[in-house]
Amino acid sequence: MSKSATTETGQENKEASQSGKRFVYQDDEVLDKEFDWGQVKRLSRYMKPYAKQILPVIVTMMIVGALTKLLNPLLIAYAIDHALKEGNSRLLMQCVGGMLALYLIQWAANNYRIRYTNTIGQKVIYDLRHDLFSHIQTLSFKFFDKRPAGSILVRITNYVNSLQDLFTNGVVNLLIDCVQLVGIVLILLFYNIKLGTAIIVTVPIMFVISTKLRLHIRRAWQVVQTKQSRINAHLNECIQGIKVTQAFTQEKENIAFFDEMNMDNHKSWNRASTLNQSFNPIIEVTGAIGYCILFWFGAHLIQQQEITVGLLVAFATYIGHFWEPINRLGQMYSQMLIAMASSERIFEFIDERPNVAEADNAKPLPPVRGDIELKQVKFEYEPGRLALKGIDMSVKAGQSIALVGHTGSGKSTIINLLCRFYDITSGTITIDGHDIRDVSIPSLRSQVGIVLQDTFIFSGTIRDNIRFGRLDATDEEIEFAAKAVRAHDFIVNLPQGYDTEVQERGNVLSMGQRQLISFARALLADPRVLILDEATASIDTETELKIQEALKTLLAGRTSFIIAHRLSTIRSADNIVVLDHGNIMEQGNHEELMRQKGIYYGLIQAQYRFLREVS
Ligand SMILES: Nc1ncnc2c1ncn2[C@@H]1O[C@H](COP(=O)(O)OP(=O)(O)OP(=O)(O)O)[C@@H](O)[C@H]1O
Numbered sequence: 001m002s003k004s005a006t007t008e009t010g011q012e013n014k015e016a017s018q019s020g021k022r023f024v025y026q027d028d029e030v031l032d033k034e035f036d037w038g039q040v041k042r043l044s045r046y047m048k049p050y051a052k053q054i055l056p057v058i059v060t061m062m063i064v065g066a067l068t069k070l071l072n073p074l075l076i077a078y079a080i081d082h083a084l085k086e087g088n089s090r091l092l093m094q095c096v097g098g099m100l101a102l103y104l105i106q107w108a109a110n111n112y113r114i115r116y117t118n119t120i121g122q123k124v125i126y127d128l129r130h131d132l133f134s135h136i137q138t139l140s141f142k143f144f145d146k147r148p149a150g151s152i153l154v155r156i157t158n159y160v161n162s163l164q165d166l167f168t169n170g171v172v173n174l175l176i177d178c179v180q181l182v183g184i185v186l187i188l189l190f191y192n193i194k195l196g197t198a199i200i201v202t203v204p205i206m207f208v209i210s211t212k213l214r215l216h217i218r219r220a221w222q223v224v225q226t227k228q229s230r231i232n233a234h235l236n237e238c239i240q241g242i243k244v245t246q247a248f249t250q251e252k253e254n255i256a257f258f259d260e261m262n263m264d265n266h267k268s269w270n271r272a273s274t275l276n277q278s279f280n281p282i283i284e285v286t287g288a289i290g291y292c293i294l295f296w297f298g299a300h301l302i303q304q305q306e307i308t309v310g311l312l313v314a315f316a317t318y319i320g321h322f323w324e325p326i327n328r329l330g331q332m333y334s335q336m337l338i339a340m341a342s343s344e345r346i347f348e349f350i351d352e353r354p355n356v357a358e359a360d361n362a363k364p365l366p367p368v369r370g371d372i373e374l375k376q377v378k379f380e381y382e383p384g385r386l387a388l389k390g391i392d393m394s395v396k397a398g399q400s401i402a403l404v405g406h407t408g409s410g411k412s413t414i415i416n417l418l419c420r421f422y423d424i425t426s427g428t429i430t431i432d433g434h435d436i437r438d439v440s441i442p443s444l445r446s447q448v449g450i451v452l453q454d455t456f457i458f459s460g461t462i463r464d465n466i467r468f469g470r471l472d473a474t475d476e477e478i479e480f481a482a483k484a485v486r487a488h489d490f491i492v493n494l495p496q497g498y499d500t501e502v503q504e505r506g507n508v509l510s511m512g513q514r515q516l517i518s519f520a521r522a523l524l525a526d527p528r529v530l531i532l533d534e535a536t537a538s539i540d541t542e543t544e545l546k547i548q549e550a551l552k553t554l555l556a557g558r559t560s561f562i563i564a565h566r567l568s569t570i571r572s573a574d575n576i577v578v579l580d581h582g583n584i585m586e587q588g589n590h591e592e593l594m595r596q597k598g599i600y601y602g603l604i605q606a607q608y609r610f611l612r613e614v615s
Pocket residue numbers: 145381382387405406407408409410411412413414
């Protein structure tokens with residue numbers, strides 16, 4: 001990132017938070033970088049796999065198209081100076097036939113070229129989107145902690161789309177325009193060096209004026225991108241949080257905030273677009289100056305008998321073709337700048353390394369019994385703020401551990417570390433004596449299953465959702481797992497049973513049903529170590545009993561860590577670990593801890609009091 005990186009919208013966010021607004025987004029910075037050839041090189045690498053196959057066809061078609069276009073004015077000049085002057089109608093017809101043939105060849109060549117460039121462009125975009133998505137899938141939790149989902153979405157959709165034009169037409173048009181420009185310049189100079197030079201003089205003037213605009217245009221488009229990124233982040237957040245919004249009747253505030261963002265985006269787009277449009281008048285004015293020079297100086301040269309009328313007409317046609325590529329090059333330049341900004345953002349993600357990286361010599365974790373040891377484990381999410389302050393814990397295979405403690409005491413952090421969603425800051429965690437940092441991540445996670453409190457249901461059928469635990473499971477195995485965790489009964493009562501379609505997040509299912517599905521999913525995966533974040537939501541007694549029974553089946557014979565909220569789970573745990581501010585304060589089974597009359601005793605008393613009051 002350049003030193004001159006500015007955070008225009010970041011500043012706005014600061015102001016937003018100071019003025020008490022609810023939504024504050026960490027925006028992408030607006031980057032002020034010079035045109036970056038490294039970026040172009042990196043993008044062009046995506047074309048490499050198709051270069052051998054398709055590029056020769058495109059280049060041939062491009063040259064044929066450009067040459068036929070360049071030849072036409074010469075044919076016109078010939079027709080005027082010979083066929084018309086001599087009154088030779090046969091020759092005139094031959095010239096017209098020649099022109100028609102040239103137009104047809106040009107049309108066919110362009111047609112082919114467009115078809116092939118579209119193919120190559122789509123392939124490149126497909127590859128880029130694939131790379132970006134698959135890379136994001138591998139990134140660690142820390143990466144997602146820092147970014148709103150909406151801004152990630154923008155990079156996969158909008159930013160990649162903005163490269164689409166560049167790859168489908170831009171690159172090839174650039175080459176065509178360059179070939180055409182060079183061709184015209186050579187022809188003009190070849191047929192009359194004086195008139196040619198007089199016309200070409202206007203080109204540098206045009207470039208100097210237009211390049212002055214380029215930096216402004218580039219920055220303006222970057223601002224548009226950051227504004228769009230904010231809108232997406234906000235949209236995503238609002239859709240995810242729609243229930244809370246409606247429950248607290250905050251719709252109006254949300255709409256007002258969105259309108260403000262929308263207007264902001266609209267204004268920045270207008271500004272960028274206006275700047276972009278200023279290219280055209282510049283080109284038109286310079287073009288008009290070019291025509292004036294041509295006719296004034298050309299007429300003079302005809303009088304001097306240095307050129308023919310036909311050549312003047314040909315030059316006038318060439319000037320028409322001349323401004324066209326220059327105009328397109330100007331537009332192309334701003335298109336390139338937008339693409340540069342987009343690719344910067346895309347490659348920034350692709351270059352992001354997972355915080356949790358596998359060791360070079362990582363070996364697969366052999367099938368484990370499930371003995372787990374934490375020694376002096378310290379961890380900080382952010383430097384200088386320890387979430388765990390030196391945890392020691394020894395768990396025998398098959399034991400169940402209940403993690404209890406006040407909110408923010410470090411319970412989820414322990415389970416995050418066991419699954420290696422984050423790497424510990426110091427200390428060691430071993431499974432059957434293997435340090436979890438020395439083994440490959442998939443081999444670890446396939447043996448350490450996790451059921452989160454916020455059960456995620458993907459769009460698809462109930463069957464597919466359970467199969468997520470093990471993709472090669474048969475339908476019979478899926479039903480067996482569902483029966484074992486007492487989910488089968490409610491599933492068969494759904495309209496299409498196991499084939500009932502549920503949408504993302506499983507909104508049509510109750511909390512308890514979602515939990516049972518996630519239990520079936522975990523049972524199907526059959527991990528040796530199971531981590532469970534118990535749902536705190538109050539569910540009816542019948543479902544509670546079902547869940548208790550399901551839990552017994554699920555946990556049987558496995559080492560389990562449970563962030564326990566239910567008294568029944570806590571009581572039956574082999575070991576209860578009481579955490580407070582990242583430290584273990586007490587450890588033991590229910591009876592032992594109750595006798596101690598410490599923190600645990602207090603927590604249990606409070607729960608009993610609460611239950612008594614509720615009932
Ligand atoms: N992603 C994160 N980034 C920064 N700090 C975090 C993150 N997650 C948790 N923390 C901090 O780490 C500490 C421990 O959090 P943790 O989620 O482990 O608590 P917990 O005991 O599971 O709480 P709860 O019962 O409310 O879920 C808290 O102070 C919390 O603010």
